[in-house]
Amino acid sequence: MPAEPVAVAFANTRSSPHRDRIAELDQWRAWCDARPGLKAVGRAVDADGLTLLRAARDDVQEVLRAAAAREDPDPAVVDRLPALTRGPAPGLAWHGDRYELTVPEGGSPAAALAHHLAGAAMGLVVTGPPLAVCRGQGCLKVFVATRADRRWCDGAACGNRARVRSHHRKRSGPDA
Numbered sequence: 001m002p003a004e005p006v007a008v009a010f011a012n013t014r015s016s017p018h019r020d021r022i023a024e025l026d027q028w029r030a031w032c033d034a035r036p037g038l039k040a041v042g043r044a045v046d047a048d049g050l051t052l053l054r055a056a057r058d059d060v061q062e063v064l065r066a067a068a069a070r071e072d073p074d075p076a077v078v079d080r081l082p083a084l085t086r087g088p089a090p091g092l093a094w095h096g097d098r099y100e101l102t103v104p105e106g107g108s109p110a111a112a113l114a115h116h117l118a119g120a121a122m123g124l125v126v127t128g129p130p131l132a133v134c135r136g137q138g139c140l141k142v143f144v145a146t147r148a149d150r151r152w153c154d155g156a157a158c159g160n161r162a163r164v165r166s167h168h169r170k171r172s173g174p175d176a
């Protein structure tokens with residue numbers, strides 16, 4: 001299971017303005033399958049549910065990025081995010097060796113997940129560890145600021161692209 005907080009992983013499914021890693025239901029299911037506690041509810045989400053969850057994801061990303069960059073968030077988003085937790089709260093089921101999220105009476109799988117993920121994002125920005133934004137060009141990802149000198153979401157991806165760009169700048173000279 002991924003080590004990063006689930007709210008960070010959820011926000012990072014929009015990794016760049018043109019790259020949405022949960023755009024399709026099969027991508028969404030793969031994301032949930034990597035998190036056993038969300039798998040059953042996640043697999044029950046339909047296309048309309050995914051539309052709701054992608055909108056929730058955009059709001060989670062906005063709130064996390066504002067916290068990480070210490071910049072004012074969009075006030076509409078700050079209103080919308082807690083609203084996702086006003087419906088019936090998801091339940092918890094013990095499955096012998098782990099907990100799983102369950103859909104509450106009268107709720108939908110997508111609403112239960114939006115509730116859980118919005119709550120996780122709120123917990124993270126209010127009492128969680130500090131966050132940082134990736135400095136990669138065009139990268140929208142955030143990460144837990146475990147080290148003061150960490151600059152990239154992924155050194156092999158964004159860090160490497162930045163090193164290649166810097167190398168080309170040096171080779172082509174200061175006037176290029």
Ligand SMILES: [Zn+2]
Nearest residue numbers: 134139153158
């Ligand atoms: Zn990055």
